[in-house]
Amino acid sequence: MDIRPTDALLVIDPQNDFCEGGALAVQGGAEIMPLIVRLAQRFDRVVATQDWHTPDQISFASNHPGAQAFTQIEVAYGPQMLWPDHCLQGSTGADFHPDVMPAVNRALAVIRKGYNPAVDSYSGFFENDHHTPTGLAGLLRALGVTRVFLAGLALDYCVRFTAEDAVREGFEAVVISDASRAIAPETAAAAHDSFRALGVTQIEAATLLA
Template sequence: MKIGSTDALLVIDPQNDFCEGGGLAVAGGAGLMPGINRLAERFAKVIVTQDWHTPDQISFASNHDGATPFTEIEVAYGRQMLWPDHCIQGSPGADFHPDVAPTVRRAVAVIRKGYNPAVDSYSGFFENDHRTPTGLSGLLRDLGVTCVFLCGLAYDYCVRFTAEDAVREGFEVVVISDASRAIAPQSEAAARDSFRAMGVAEIEAADLSDGV
């Protein structure tokens, strides 16, 4: 698959809290960063997303008496998974992993999400109410992008929801599987099923070739 002038790389949440030792660590997260840098060097348009929560974020189990992480509650916009505290604004955990600094420097924009305490946000396009946009769709269209390639953390949540919303917004979507990692096998399988159903292509980094 060739990288073209209307393609963009979306690097999803390459942050300390999603890497080993972080508040919501994904196994193998830190090890993705060198490969993501190599990918970013090949794209003219790179956009990075960043989880950016307040301490009173509705999705933190610590904000609900007696609740434990990785259980669900009902909120105004539907079912919501409860998470350990992570990516709190201005905290070291919310910072980008130091090994991905070259990619962040290349980025034309950083899209912060999840800053509304009353609504969690997985997707780079919309908060979890599926109504509040981040501005990513308009930015991509202004840049002339028609196809987005996704990588980052975590495959089964923020990568998945960003990919699904990208399809709904009319973009061609490709997930680079070996540049992403999942939180759990069951949700990883569900994401893969969703991608097949929605026409999201999955490739490995080695499948990419530079355009002419």
């Protein structure tokens, strides 16, 4: 697959807390970082996203007495999964993984999300209320981007919702499957089903690196 001048690579949440040893570790998270660096070298336009939570974030199980992480509650904007505390603003866990820094250093912008304590944010385009934009769509349009490639963590949440919103915002979306990792097989399967339904393409990194 050829990379066009109107393409951008979106590097989704490549942060310490989502890698081994982190507060919300995704199995194999750290091992994809060198691959993301190689991919970023092929793109003129790279944008990274970064979870950036306050301690009172609504999605933290610790803020709901008696609640357990990885259970779902209802909030004002609908269902919300509860998570362990992670990616606290200014913490080591919120920092980008050291092995991905060459890619982050190529980024034209870092889109921070999830900083509103009353609304979680998976997508790089919108908070979980599906109405509050992050500014990513406007940035990409200003850069002349028409197609986005996505890699990072986690495939079944932040990569998935960013890809879905990319399509809804009028961009072509391509998920680089082996440069992403999922939290759980069940939610990964749901993400793949969603990609097929919405026309999100899935490829292997070798397609771009050959």
